[in-house]
Amino acid sequence: MATDRDTDLLDRLRAGDEQAFGILVSRYHTALLALASGYVPSRAVAEEVVQDAWLGVLRGLGNFEGRSSFRTWLFRILVNRARSAGTLERRSVAVEDMEPVVDQSRFDAGGQWCAPPELWLEQLDDQAMAATMAVRVRLAIGELPARQREVVTLRDVEGLTSEEVCGVLEISAANQRVLLHRGRSKLRQVLETEFGRPG
Amino acid sequence: MIRLRGLRIGRRRDLVCRQVVELVTDYLEGALSPAQQRRFEAHLAGCPHCTEYLAQMRATISLSGMLTPDDLTPQMRAEFIEVYRRWQADDSQRDESD
Numbered sequence: 317m318a319t320d321r322d323t324d325l326l327d328r329l330r331a332g333d334e335q336a337f338g339i340l341v342s343r344y345h346t347a348l349l350a351l352a353s354g355y356v357p358s359r360a361v362a363e364e365v366v367q368d369a370w371l372g373v374l375r376g377l378g379n380f381e382g383r384s385s386f387r388t389w390l391f392r393i394l395v396n397r398a399r400s401a402g403t404l405e406r407r408s409v410a411v412e413d414m415e416p417v418v419d420q421s422r423f424d425a426g427g428q429w430c431a432p433p434e435l436w437l438e439q440l441d442d443q444a445m446a447a448t449m450a451v452r453v454r455l456a457i458g459e460l461p462a463r464q465r466e467v468v469t470l471r472d473v474e475g476l477t478s479e480e481v482c483g484v485l486e487i488s489a490a491n492q493r494v495l496l497h498r499g500r501s502k503l504r505q506v507l508e509t510e511f512g513r514p515g
Numbered sequence: 516m517i518r519l520r521g522l523r524i525g526r527r528r529d530l531v532c533r534q535v536v537e538l539v540t541d542y543l544e545g546a547l548s549p550a551q552q553r554r555f556e557a558h559l560a561g562c563p564h565c566t567e568y569l570a571q572m573r574a575t576i577s578l579s580g581m582l583t584p585d586d587l588t589p590q591m592r593a594e595f596i597e598v599y600r601r602w603q604a605d606d607s608q609r610d611e612s613d
Contacts, residue, residue, distance in 0.1 A: 321578060334599055334600075337595070339585065341543065341592075342587055345587055363591065367594060367598050370598055371602060372598050374602040376604065416533070417536060418536045423532060423533045425535065426532030428533075429532045429564040432567070433565065437537070437567075437570055440574055446578065449578055450579075450581040451582075453579055454582045458537075472579035472580055474542065475580050493546055494545075496540055497537075497539070497540035500540060500575055501539075501540075501572075504572055507574075507575060507578070508564065508571070
């Protein structure tokens with residue numbers, strides 16, 4: 317993530333450069349939409365929330381001192397707007413979603429692998445295959461439960477630190493790790509299944 | 516790596532694969548206690564399957580980071596430009612009234 321370039325773009329934006337706004341909007345659109353979708357019932361409403369958040373950014377630009385990084389500020393504005401617009405209650409990690417991340421039938425009674433991970437890493441050396449699988453991962457992120465999707469999007473797609481994610485989502489470090497773990501584990505399983513498909 | 520099995524930590528507290536897969540993210544996040552981390556790494560040293568599993572989790576994270584943002588549809592782009600122009604108009608009105 318090119319945070320410095322965000323700063324440059326903000327300077328241009330303050331100077332009235334419309335194009336700089338377009339670049340920033342494009343850069344964060346996927347992440348903002350994914351985040352907003354966790355709070356509101358439809359894509360259309362999520363798009364409105366994203367627009368509303370950008371209006372908040374423009375209005376707050378004069379007071380943004382850059383002490384926090386731009387993206388953390390932006391994501392916080394988004395989450396606040398989404399919460400106001402949202403009908404979905406934020407939940408902490410649901411107890412019922414605490415089942416193991418790997419199918420238990422893959423372990424023997426002693427807890428050792430009896431159906432160990434399929435081997436597919438070498439196939440990712442092929443650039444075209446890696447690109448195909450990156451697209452597959454993106455789809456799978458979209459299908460994760462909302463809280464996992466938020467954390468995986470912010471951490472692994474957008475590259476925020478765990479501290480930033482906790483600040484944006486107002487969750488504890490432990491909660492963040494649980495959500496990240498569940499999300500990432502599901503994505504790994506999606507890849508294993510995908511590679512295991514007969515070619 | 517030293518095999519911890521049979522040493523002070525004892526066989527009873529060795530991790531099994533089923534536990535290791537649940538600790539992978541804590542490990543990658545540096546959230547394990549030093550003792551837990553030693554047990555985790557001791558297990559990996561003797562277990563190619565869990566070593567593979569950890570490598571696959573790292574690869575999964577890399578693939579997520581490879582994604583480029585979705586392109587905005589022309590309609591959405593137009594809407595954002597509209598947001599910007601509306602804000603500029605409000606802003607200059609405010610300036611004039613100052």
